[in-house]
Amino acid sequence: xxxxxxxxxxxxxxxxxxxxxxxxxxxxxxxxxxxxxxxxxxxxxxxxxxxxxxxxxxxxxxxxxxxxxxxxxxxxxxxxxxxxxxxxxxxxxxxxxxxxxxxxxxxxxxxxxxxxxxxxxxxxxxxxxxxxxxxxxxxxxxxxxxxxxxxxxxxxxxxxxxxxxxxxxxxxxxxxxxxxxxxxxxxxxxxxxxxxxxxxxxxxxxxxxxxxxxxxxxxxxxxxxxxxxxxxxxxxxxxxxxxxxxxxxxxxxxxxxxxxxxxxxxxxxxxxxxxxxxxxxxxxxxxxxxxxxxxxxxxxxxxxxxxxxxxxxxxxxxxxxxxxxxxxxxxxxxxxxxxxxxxxxxxxxxxxxxxxxxxxxxxxxxxxxxxxxxxxxxxxxxxxxxxxxxxxxxxxxxxxxxxxxxxxxxxxx
Amino acid sequence: xxxxxxxxxxxxxxxxxxxxxxxxxxxxxxxxxxxxxxxxxxxxxxxxxxxxxxxxxxxxxxxxxxxxxxxxxxxxxxxxx
Numbered sequence: 001x002x003x004x005x006x007x008x009x010x011x012x013x014x015x016x017x018x019x020x021x022x023x024x025x026x027x028x029x030x031x032x033x034x035x036x037x038x039x040x041x042x043x044x045x046x047x048x049x050x051x052x053x054x055x056x057x058x059x060x061x062x063x064x065x066x067x068x069x070x071x072x073x074x075x076x077x078x079x080x081x082x083x084x085x086x087x088x089x090x091x092x093x094x095x096x097x098x099x100x101x102x103x104x105x106x107x108x109x110x111x112x113x114x115x116x117x118x119x120x121x122x123x124x125x126x127x128x129x130x131x132x133x134x135x136x137x138x139x140x141x142x143x144x145x146x147x148x149x150x151x152x153x154x155x156x157x158x159x160x161x162x163x164x165x166x167x168x169x170x171x172x173x174x175x176x177x178x179x180x181x182x183x184x185x186x187x188x189x190x191x192x193x194x195x196x197x198x199x200x201x202x203x204x205x206x207x208x209x210x211x212x213x214x215x216x217x218x219x220x221x222x223x224x225x226x227x228x229x230x231x232x233x234x235x236x237x238x239x240x241x242x243x244x245x246x247x248x249x250x251x252x253x254x255x256x257x258x259x260x261x262x263x264x265x266x267x268x269x270x271x272x273x274x275x276x277x278x279x280x281x282x283x284x285x286x287x288x289x290x291x292x293x294x295x296x297x298x299x300x301x302x303x304x305x306x307x308x309x310x311x312x313x314x315x316x317x318x319x320x321x322x323x324x325x326x327x328x329x330x331x332x333x334x335x336x337x338x339x340x341x342x343x344x345x346x347x348x349x350x351x352x353x354x355x356x357x358x359x360x361x362x363x364x365x366x367x368x369x370x371x372x373x374x375x376x377x378x379x380x381x382x383x384x385x386x387x388x389x390x391x392x393x394x395x396x397x398x399x400x401x402x403x404x405x406x407x408x409x410x411x412x413x
Numbered sequence: 414x415x416x417x418x419x420x421x422x423x424x425x426x427x428x429x430x431x432x433x434x435x436x437x438x439x440x441x442x443x444x445x446x447x448x449x450x451x452x453x454x455x456x457x458x459x460x461x462x463x464x465x466x467x468x469x470x471x472x473x474x475x476x477x478x479x480x481x482x483x484x485x486x487x488x489x490x491x492x493x494x
Contacts, residue, residue: 021464022463084465087456136465137459137460
């Protein structure tokens with residue numbers, strides 16, 4: 001029996017939610033943007049009217065304003081977006097239990113076993129579309145197909161508020177003429193490589209020489225060609241099952257450039273405490289620490305190094321992160337900085353050791369667990385390092401809140 | 414026709430099985446409007462006033478009106494012009 005997948009994509013999600021809550025915005029070009037005073041002044045999302053004027057996600061506010069003079073900038077409300085995302089999931093759950101979220105506003109639904117109850121995939125897609133419009137006041141595009149890649153492609157083909165069906169019979173006609181960059185996992189770099197060999201459409205990719213793709217892109221080339229031909233294997237597309245967490249990271253764009261070592265030290269402490277706390281929540285320890293630095297001129301670099309022994313302590317994370325910074329940074333003022341704990345494993349059993357470092361690590365672990373408990377009860381700022389008080393502007397951001405500048409990420413795969 | 418979102422005080426009955434039924438709306442100036450009957454109850458968006466929640470279609474003094482429960486607040490769509 002052929003599978004039936006739906007891919008649901010909430011159109012212009014953040015901007016749609018903001019326009020719902022403020023009806024006066026609906027006939028104006030709108031962009032949801034970060035706080036310019038905290039130097040997060042970029043376009044996070046835009047509505048259709050702003051999109052038509054050429055406003056793009058990630059642009060600086062002045063660039064958006066140049067393209068569209070009458071654009072309205074609104075602040076983001078992450079609590080609302082999470083609520084809407086959960087409500088959309090509740091609707092999906094009425095059709096299937098096999099839901100694979102892909103970000104906050106997209107999800108695949110395997111509805112193969114639901115056709116007996118709800119009818120064809122297209123009927124379910126239209127029903128979901130109507131319900132989301134009626135119950136949540138925002139629109140959704142749904143792609144229906146026999147594999148997830150084409151379902152996602154379908155949801156991108158017609159926007160907003162549309163259903164697109166791609167079948168085994170019509171995919172050559174519908175999918176193959178599309179630019180190769182429309183295919184899942186074909187980013188700008190892959191597109192550039194393919195275009196060099198005149199592989200411009202998905203059809204070109206589907207019919208080109210497999211050996212050429214192998215030499216050009218390695219095994220990913222074969223995977224992409226399979227996608228283009230409508231063949232998909234369980235391991236190829238993410239989220240077929242709940243993926244394991246591979247790394248835990250936290251980054252921030254600081255309210256002013258970091259110039260001295262002390263500036264960097266303060267921000268790194270906040271980030272390392274957050275990363276270590278989240279590792280402890282999951283009972284993880286890490287073997288590798290990675291730092292991310294973006295300079296004032298927006299050039300960025302990633303550097304990583306192994307730890308002497310696995311840890312889930314902020315002290316050790318910080319020591320490693322700071323030494324990586326000292327080793328690799330050229331002294332330019334820093335605009336954004338991040339820390340990531342990689343090479344994770346579940347620390348259910350700990351090897352006892354007589355080495356003093358390990359014993360000290362264990363004591364620090366106990367100390368940080370106690371701090372976690374106090375902070376959970378009385379708030380994050382109830383206990384803080386003395387050095388944080390010297391630069392309140394740098395240390396006062398909440399690393400776990402996207403609203404105030406922290407960016408939390410969990411890499412899965 | 415312009416519509417404004419107005420949060421209101423509501424007297425409601427909470428059944429042991431979890432069903433919430435609004436009984437009366439207390440307006441901003443203190444006037445009390447008894448809800449004669451709840452005609453419909455469903456999740457819906459208020460495109461006019463801006464918001465989402467459980468929408469109660471209520472009959473009040475022979476007129477039908479929408480009352481939204483946008484947890485933990487209640488709101489109505491007030492026509493202002």
